[in-house]
Amino acid sequence: MDFDPSILFVQFISGLCRAMVLFLMASGLTLVFGVMRVINFAHGAFYMLGAYLAFSLTQALASWPGGFWIALIVAPIIVSLIGGAVEYFLLRRIYDREHLLQILLTYALIFVFNDIVKMIWGVDLRIVNMPQSLSGFVPVLGHTFPVYYFFIIGMGLLVALLIWFLLRRTKLGRLLRASAEHRDMVGLLGYNVERVFTIVFMMATWLGGLAGVIIAPTVRLSLGMDMEIIIEAFLVVIVGGLGNVLGALLGALIIGQLYALGILVIEKFAMAFLFSLAAIIILFRPSGLLGKPVEGGG
Amino acid sequence: MSRASAVKGGWVVGAAIVLAALPFVLEKGLSPYYLYLAIKINVWALFAVSFNLVLGYAGMMSFGHAAFYGAGAYTCALILAKTSCPMPLAFVAAPVLAACVGLIIGYFSVKIKGIFYFAVLTLSFAQLLYIVVYKWRSFTHGDDGIQGIPVPSWISTDVTFVSYYFFTLIISLVCVYILWRIVESPFGLMLRTLRENPQRSTFIGMNVQRYRLVAFVISAFFSGVAGALFALLETSVSPDLLFWSNSGEVILMGLLGGMHIFLGPALGAAIMVLLNSFITLYTGYWQFFLGITLISIVLFFPEGVAGLIHERYAARRGKRAA
Numbered sequence: 113m114d115f116d117p118s119i120l121f122v123q124f125i126s127g128l129c130r131a132m133v134l135f136l137m138a139s140g141l142t143l144v145f146g147v148m149r150v151i152n153f154a155h156g157a158f159y160m161l162g163a164y165l166a167f168s169l170t171q172a173l174a175s176w177p178g179g180f181w182i183a184l185i186v187a188p189i190i191v192s193l194i195g196g197a198v199e200y201f202l203l204r205r206i207y208d209r210e211h212l213l214q215i216l217l218t219y220a221l222i223f224v225f226n227d228i229v230k231m232i233w234g235v236d237l238r239i240v241n242m243p244q245s246l247s248g249f250v251p252v253l254g255h256t257f258p259v260y261y262f263f264i265i266g267m268g269l270l271v272a273l274l275i276w277f278l279l280r281r282t283k284l285g286r287l288l289r290a291s292a293e294h295r296d297m298v299g300l301l302g303y304n305v306e307r308v309f310t311i312v313f314m315m316a317t318w319l320g321g322l323a324g325v326i327i328a329p330t331v332r333l334s335l336g337m338d339m340e341i342i343i344e345a346f347l348v349v350i351v352g353g354l355g356n357v358l359g360a361l362l363g364a365l366i367i368g369q370l371y372a373l374g375i376l377v378i379e380k381f382a383m384a385f386l387f388s389l390a391a392i393i394i395l396f397r398p399s400g401l402l403g404k405p406v407e408g409g410g
Numbered sequence: 411m412s413r414a415s416a417v418k419g420g421w422v423v424g425a426a427i428v429l430a431a432l433p434f435v436l437e438k439g440l441s442p443y444y445l446y447l448a449i450k451i452n453v454w455a456l457f458a459v460s461f462n463l464v465l466g467y468a469g470m471m472s473f474g475h476a477a478f479y480g481a482g483a484y485t486c487a488l489i490l491a492k493t494s495c496p497m498p499l500a501f502v503a504a505p506v507l508a509a510c511v512g513l514i515i516g517y518f519s520v521k522i523k524g525i526f527y528f529a530v531l532t533l534s535f536a537q538l539l540y541i542v543v544y545k546w547r548s549f550t551h552g553d554d555g556i557q558g559i560p561v562p563s564w565i566s567t568d569v570t571f572v573s574y575y576f577f578t579l580i581i582s583l584v585c586v587y588i589l590w591r592i593v594e595s596p597f598g599l600m601l602r603t604l605r606e607n608p609q610r611s612t613f614i615g616m617n618v619q620r621y622r623l624v625a626f627v628i629s630a631f632f633s634g635v636a637g638a639l640f641a642l643l644e645t646s647v648s649p650d651l652l653f654w655s656n657s658g659e660v661i662l663m664g665l666l667g668g669m670h671i672f673l674g675p676a677l678g679a680a681i682m683v684l685l686n687s688f689i690t691l692y693t694g695y696w697q698f699f700l701g702i703t704l705i706s707i708v709l710f711f712p713e714g715v716a717g718l719i720h721e722r723y724a725a726r727r728g729k730r731a732a
Contacts, residue, residue, distance in 0.1 A: 151526045153533075202705065209712055212471055215529050216661075217708045219473065223658060223701030231695065339654060343537050346530045354526065380545045387538050391518055394531075398522045 122255055123372040129261050131368025132268025136323035137345040138352065138360035139275060140316035146292045146355035147312045149211065150203065153218040156342030157225035158317045162191045162324025163333050164229055167238045180243035180329070188321035195317025199310050207309075222338065230335060240328035260330065267326055271319070275357055288312060292355070344371075347390045353403020362401055433575040445571040446643075449578050451683045453639045456582040458663040458675035459589060460632030465661070466669030467593055468625040469605030473529050474515060474536025475660050478630035480652030482508040482637025484543060487556045487647040497562045501638050508634020509627050511539065516626035520619050533654060540652040555648030559641060567643065578639050585632050586673075592628060593672060601625055655697060662700060665707050 137159060144152045165187035166180075173179030198221065206213045246263050249256045279285040291298045291308050299305045323341075331337070344367060352363025367386055374382035393400060436445040461475045482504040489500035519531040543550045550556070561567070565577045592598055600621055604611040608618055641647050650656070659682060660675075667678025690696055 145526070151530060153529075202709070205709060206712065212525055213708050213712050215471065215525065217705060219658065220701045220704035220708065223655065223697040223704070225701075227695045227698035227701070231698075339537060343534050346534050350527075350530070381542065383538060383541055387535070390534075394518050394521050 118253075118255065119376070120373075121253060122257075123376060124369065125252070125257055125261060125265075127369040127372025128365075129264045129368070130371055131364045132264050133323050133327050133341075134344055134348050134368055135268050135361050135364035136271060136319050136326070137341055138348040138364055139271070139357055140319035140323075141345055142349055142352075142355055142357055142360045143275075143288075143312055143319075144316045145349075146357075147288055148203075148207075148309050150214045151218065152313075152316065153215060153342070154198075154221035154225060155218075155316070155320050155345065156338030156340075157222050158191050158195060158320035159324040159327075159341055160229060160333075160335075160338040161194065161225065162187050162321030163240070163328040163331075163337065164233050164238065164324075165190055165321070166325040166328040167233070167240050167333055170240055177244070180241075180246075184322075184325050187325045188318045191321025191324070192314040192318035195320075196310055196314040198317075199313035203313070204306060204309070207306075226335060226338070233333075235335060238333040240333065242329040246329075264326055264330075267322075271322070272361055279357065284311070344386065347386050349400070350390045351393050351400060353400025355404070356400070356402045359400055359402035429579060433572045437570065437572060442571055445575060447683060447687055449571060449575050449643055450640075451680045452575075452578045452582055453636050453643065454660075454663065454679035454683055455676035456585055456639070457633055457636035458660055458667070458679040459586055459673065460629050460636060461660045462664050462669055462672075462675040463589060463593070463601075463625055463629040463632075465664045466671075466675070467598060467601045467605065468622055470520075470528055470622060470626070471525065471661070472519075472532045472626070472629075473654070473657050473661070474532035474534075475629070475633055476652050476654065476656035477515065477536035477539045478508040478512055478633035479637040479640070479656065479660075480539065480543070480647075480649075481511045481630075482634030483641035483647045483651050484550065484556075484637075485634070486638035487559050487641045488550070490559050490561075491556050497565075497642075501642075504638035504641075505631045505634035508637065509631040512627045512630020512633075513623070516623045516630070520622040520626065533657070536652065536657060537654055540649055540654070543652055544649045550649070553649055555646055557646045559645045559647070561642055561645055565642065567645070574643060578643070581635065581639060585635055586676075589628075589632060590672060597621075597624075655700075658700060658704070662704055662707075665704070 137155065140158075141152060141155050144150055144155075166183040169183035169187055170179045173182055176182070202217060202221075203214065206217065242260060246260045248259045250259055250262070251257075277285075279289060287298065287303060287308055288311075291303075291305060291312075295305055298308070327341075348363040348367050349360060350363075351366055352359030352361070366389070370385050370389060371382050374385035378384070432448060433445050436442075436448055457475075457479055461472070464470050464472050464475075485507040486500045486504040489495050489503055490497065515532060515535040519528050519535070522528075522531075544552055546552070565574045567574045593601075600611075600616060604616060604618055604621055611621075612618055637651065640651070663678035663682050664675045665678070666681055667676065668674030685699075686696060689699055693699075
């Protein structure tokens, strides 16, 4: 065995990258669940939309130097508008019904969005070019890494700070947290809970879209990328605790690192480690590392 | 009493005649393709009725039943393609392995209370199995799938689908009969009790988790039979069988046909298979159609979906009676 310990460092950085993308995804899932008590199965579809929109925008703006940066701003906004429409026209109609119906609705959206992406962009693999300014390499501790890695990590941390600030330091954040605890009471106090839900859903889909744009230059876009990411995001929230943003961050860091290390052991089936961890968490700490105990509900 | 049973007997004889004559009418009168469709409906009907033990009777929405269907199909296909093991043995091994997969997935999925976790975990574990089958090229041939599964001559579909039609029909009738006995047994009654009110079921001393798990494993077993039947019909399997969208199709069959009627999902299966063969003639956007149908059911006919439908109906009926 000629095992080079410094490969662990390389994997650590790439695991951190993965963790940040997963955090962007899982934080959206967890925000929606925490406030609205809905699992958004279609969250991956919004991620996929973000990535494909980034493709179209960078293509359309190919002659501009800042095409990617415009996509980074614009694509998540478009995705969140679509998310807002989904909340307003579909989800809103069934809040007073069983949670099962809400799950089914978001599940149905995966089918719909998949075929819409197929209609617009076709089945070919698509590639988003990396912006010039981020396509170099930097040496860190004797290894060279793509600059883009650090862009991803930086964006993840930035968004984490942003979410923390929003939830803890703004009036909207207080309202969100209050709605998560006592939805009816917030309504009785004269706030428009439905509008809070729309805002949360738009925020979450914005996060999903952003994750899609950020990942786009590093992968080949394909139908099915929504399911790949959503499963990992599910594992993140199971490990971290559903409905808890800090849990999503912790879960993402653990899952990201576990994957990066797992790949060294069994390259093809690193996913198996993630599932094993989730299984252990389910057995010994069902509500996740930072989650509150799960209440009933059948 | 005797008259009622005579009428019932007449129905049974009538159905038997129709089912026995059907393959000859379809194959000679129309085309072998319709007979193939009839077998496909039969296979999916068995899958949907098995699935409905979990959905309609135990009240759990599984988003991962394609895993058991696929496990059954792959077990049967792999054994026949890689060993000289006789077909009946492979055919028995398929549901057994599907049930084992069901036991593992079910064990974790029923562990945490709440429909969210059940939904998320069944979907995720099923997708894990899909990934494993997709990536384990040396064993499963990955996305190439397994082609040309050797099928014994007495059910071979090379010349005619008729013998395989009867094979499928008999196997699925036996399975559906067993499922019917299970549903009507004290165990089935307990499942419905649990569906209506899990909390009270706990109060009367039921081990809710265990009941759910047993229902889940039984359902996985018979879904595995359906999978094996499908593998022998197509004489090929591919990872698509395990894909998440297949779980969605069987959910839609249950909802369309009516999950609170024992054979309802079989009707749903017939509708879906026929619609699929019709719609895919004209467009490649079958999933779009599926999604829109599902959304319409949720928005406009939610009563058919709701687990509490019985209570609500009972309340309404009670009011009307009073």
